[in-house]
Amino acid sequence: MSEDVLKSALLPMPHGFFTRRGGVSPAPYDSLNCSFSSQDEWDNIVENRARVAQSLQIEPTHLMGLKQTHSNIVVAITSQTDLWPLGKGQEGDALVTNRPDVGVSVITADCGPILLRSDDGRIVGAAHAGWRGAVGGVLEATISKMHQLGAQNIVAAIGPCIGSSSYEVAEDMRNTVLAAPFDGERFFTKTDKKGHYLFDLAGYCAARLKNAGAHQIDVLSVDTLHDQRFFSHRRRTLAGGGNIGHQISAIRPRG
Numbered sequence: 001m002s003e004d005v006l007k008s009a010l011l012p013m014p015h016g017f018f019t020r021r022g023g024v025s026p027a028p029y030d031s032l033n034c035s036f037s038s039q040d041e042w043d044n045i046v047e048n049r050a051r052v053a054q055s056l057q058i059e060p061t062h063l064m065g066l067k068q069t070h071s072n073i074v075v076a077i078t079s080q081t082d083l084w085p086l087g088k089g090q091e092g093d094a095l096v097t098n099r100p101d102v103g104v105s106v107i108t109a110d111c112g113p114i115l116l117r118s119d120d121g122r123i124v125g126a127a128h129a130g131w132r133g134a135v136g137g138v139l140e141a142t143i144s145k146m147h148q149l150g151a152q153n154i155v156a157a158i159g160p161c162i163g164s165s166s167y168e169v170a171e172d173m174r175n176t177v178l179a180a181p182f183d184g185e186r187f188f189t190k191t192d193k194k195g196h197y198l199f200d201l202a203g204y205c206a207a208r209l210k211n212a213g214a215h216q217i218d219v220l221s222v223d224t225l226h227d228q229r230f231f232s233h234r235r236r237t238l239a240g241g242g243n244i245g246h247q248i249s250a251i252r253p254r255g
Contacts, residue, residue, distance in 0.1 A: 011115060011157055025048060028137070042087075049063055056075075064077060067089055067091045068092070074142050096149060098150075106128035109244060114159070118141070129205050140211075156216075158206060163226070164198055
């Protein structure tokens, strides 16, 4: 499924920002839907995630994911007892591990998927950063948790998310971002519509990663709203609603 996966040159270990292609789910979840919270058939999601696990060269039961809630909660997996059954992950929005037999993953459909590694590649992380999670500190919390496991010189890659020319937001969201103890104003651009702005989510995440000590940051600059290879909540909303799936981004440490 190599043609259905985007990769970063900064991450020389098994990883991928997977597209919606290469799975078994029917419309409207077609086809590599990896979200257990969707209304897709359970067996389809299990098979889709098994294909992702195979790409990472791990067992399907060792591809870990959380019940994402736009929080700053980070979960570390360092032992066999830390694992959980498929679809039974606790609430949280980032995972880190030092186990080469474990893959950590997040699902997105416009939010920012961020994959991280230590300089030696033996500690990795995956974070889900919508604007709420990013403002709430999920990226800083992920780097901090990786440091606790011994990671040094952390690098990160920001995968496909809604682009800065597509992400129109209202005044209340902007005010919340600006109220955070971080210079967020430079990531907003006024639109012709009063009280509305364009927000650069990837740029904001990159700045917070850098401020938290990330040594290198790769931004893939793929807009999920306009790139039909990806699921997009904003595209669904503009089309009038309905069910959609979520793409997955995942990484595992070097052995």
